Amino acid sequence: MTRRTVRIAMNGVTGRMGYRQHLVRSILAIREQGGLALGGGEVLWPEPVLVGRREHALREIAERHGLTEVATDLDAVLADDSIDIYFDAQVTSAREEALKKAVAAGKHIYTEKPTATDLAGALDLARLATSAGIKHGVVQDKLFLPGLLKLKRLIDGGFFGEILSVRGEFGYWVFEGDWQEAQRPSWNYRSEDGGGIVVDMFPHWEYVLHELFGRVTTVSAHVSTHVPRRWDEQGKPYDATADDSAYGIFQLDGGAVAQINSSWSVRVNRDELVEFQVDGTHGSAVAGLRNCRVQHRSATPKPVWNPDLPVTESFRDQWQQVPDNAEFDNGFKAQWELFLRHIALDEPYHWDLLAGARGVQLAELGLRSHAEGRRLDVPELSL
CATH class of the missing domain: 3.30.360.10 (Dihydrodipicolinate Reductase; domain 2)
Incomplete structure (x- = not known):
């Protein structure tokens, strides 16, 4: 059995949904089951990097769950070539700017909804991500x-x-x-x-x-x-x-x-x-x-x-x-697994930023x- 690591910058895990549904019941649950089986003896292992503004809150969560990596500088995290995916569960008003930075950094994107505060911003994100050739998904739990x-x-x-x-x-x-x-x-x-x-x-x-x-x-x-x-x-x-x-x-x-x-x-x-x-x-x-x-x-x-x-x-x-x-x-975990398979194996996935724009x-x-x-x-x- 070979392990393939995918590093995920998770922004917004100090909030209710980001912590409970996405970190604990999705990413950590996948780790608890031994990773995500990809077939052929390969397992995908998600490695979360906790991102946010309050370092003490991030460290408390990390220590509670045996994690080690926390960061308060989003720009530095996105500049790290080892980060594969950027996930956003921040308040809506902060999301669009952060997602645009992640697109510019060439990171794959998985995000809570709404993806932006207005339709123009949501469509702009979908077009930018598509032009950049990155994979992108929106939570539709x-x-x-x-x-x-x-x-x-x-x-x-x-x-x-x-x-x-x-x-x-x-x-x-x-x-x-x-x-x-x-x-x-x-x-x-x-x-x-x-x-x-x-x-x-x-x-x-x-x-x-x-x-x-x-x-x-x-x-x-x-x-x-x-x-x-x-x-x-x-x-x-x-x-x-x-x-x-x-x-x-x-x-x-x-x-x-x-x-x-x-x-x-x-x-x-x-x-x-x-x-x-x-x-x-x-x-x-x-x-x-x-x-x-x-x-x-x-x-x-x-x-x-x-x-x-x-x-x-x-x-x-x-x-x-x-x-x-x-x-x-768990519905959040099930969609995370589909998105991770989309990243790792290029399996079909249509809940993308254009789908997110329809919601906005x-x-x-x-x-x-x-x-x-x-x-x-x-x-x-x-x-």
Whole structure:
């Protein structure tokens, strides 16, 4: 067994997602399993270099996990010829400049989304990376969730017949930060820092809809800041300038309609934090993070509207669970492994910076739709 090392500069690992999902549950998990098997007796071994502004925080993480390399000088890291990949999980407002530096340094790129603060910047990144001949990928983790993988299996198997509509519900109550600590960082609620649920979640909905049901062709959105005052990590009050809730309607290529509500100011009354109901002529499904339930037309009951009588049966009990039929790994890790195989073996990989730009485009058009009070077309992007 031969080991092939790939060195990854990981910028933003002191943040929640960068640390938990990308460092611990992806890169370190790959190391714990002995590396990524490439075939032919070769194993790819990821070697992370932790990058950020706070050296003490980086060193604490490194010591906790038996790592040795930390850096606060991004330019010096990118100038190091031994670095193969640059990964970015910083705040959105800092991402575009760092990615451009990595492209100029000839590093392969893997990055969280959104890739830039506006469509022009996102497309510029995609063009620069393509012209430079480097490999580039954007995190699109929800495609690898067990619930959505089961949903994809149903679609591929023709379960739905003609798909008519998709209804999505995402969100939970994020505490304001005064009497209980908030579960999300305060910058998420300041538009000047790149915050807002539209710029955070519409890129997710773009790739979920695009990959599973068809390209988004129009968008109509209403956004709100339902909780206008919050408290930051130091306990200081601040005005929430970014939207915390968004209500979108998306027309899809092929005729289906998607409605998705996204909110950090809603209390959960569903089985999972995100659920998608898909209705088709032959059957329906409700998919969440892990589970998926179905109701075929042959087993669909015939309810009758009668408000004068109490409901005598549980509608939820009339649905059937879709079995796992497979082992499902962490979604972030699964996509990391595909990207690393793309780097090492040149295997196909299409979740690139152009795909990331489509997400930025949908968020930008969603905010514009709200501002102008009208439905907007979503032009197809190309380099």
